[in-house]
Amino acid sequence: KQEVTQIPAALSVPEGENLVLNCSFTDSAIYNLQWFRQDPGKGLTSLLLIQSSQREQTSGRLNASLDKSSGRSTLYIAASQPGDSATYLCAVIGAGGTSYGKLTFGQGTILTVHP
Amino acid sequence: DAGVTQSPTHLIKTRGQHVTLRCSPISGHKSVSWYQQVLGQGPQFIFQYYEKEERGRGNFPDRFSARQFPNYSSELNVNALLLGDSALYLCASSFWPGGNEQFFGPGTRLTVL
Numbered sequence: 001k002q003e004v005t006q007i008p009a010a011l012s013v014p015e016g017e018n019l020v021l022n023c024s025f026t027d028s029a030i031y032n033l034q035w036f037r038q039d040p041g042k043g044l045t046s047l048l049l050i051q052s053s054q055r056e057q058t059s060g061r062l063n064a065s066l067d068k069s070s071g072r073s074t075l076y077i078a079a080s081q082p083g084d085s086a087t088y089l090c091a092v093i094g095a096g097g098t099s100y101g102k103l104t105f106g107q108g109t110i111l112t113v114h115p
Numbered sequence: 116d117a118g119v120t121q122s123p124t125h126l127i128k129t130r131g132q133h134v135t136l137r138c139s140p141i142s143g144h145k146s147v148s149w150y151q152q153v154l155g156q157g158p159q160f161i162f163q164y165y166e167k168e169e170r171g172r173g174n175f176p177d178r179f180s181a182r183q184f185p186n187y188s189s190e191l192n193v194n195a196l197l198l199g200d201s202a203l204y205l206c207a208s209s210f211w212p213g214g215n216e217q218f219f220g221p222g223t224r225l226t227v228l
Contacts, residue, residue, distance in 0.1 A: 044207075046216060100212075102160045
């Protein structure tokens, strides 16, 4: 059974800091890994998708890496801003068996960026 | 283009009642998945549909059912509501059920009293 863990559970930083969010998963049989952002009470916004054959993806101030063999991904946010405050969720899509096509999520990292 | 849409936005029901939630995928997407998110937790997979057929089911009781229509929209039905069914119900769409990027709707907030 796939399990996804995110560390830290919460993070509070001053504006302008560079920060790293961590995600680990137990089963390396994945199609891809997706990072999402969720504002309170809202739906999920897709930030980055990394295919299992890729090592990293970049979008603006965001960079996500994937080490499939070790079951780890990191989301790097450069020059954080108060508008980045949200919950960040990591999810993997299974490549086979009962996990096929299914997103398995971590519990999220709650990020607060202070002005 | 419109994103994934869900209705209603909020819903309040009492224990034992039945509820129907609706989802319209992004135009061109044929796969729809449903997730339940309890406060403070990550979303949990409930169902996946592709081309009107169920392609996956999570660890939820038979009180939960779903279907997909010819226009690829979908309904999630929950019977005999329990207090523990209170959650944000999220719908996601993608081109196909494999490794495509999934896009989520705004969710339906269900409160069971």
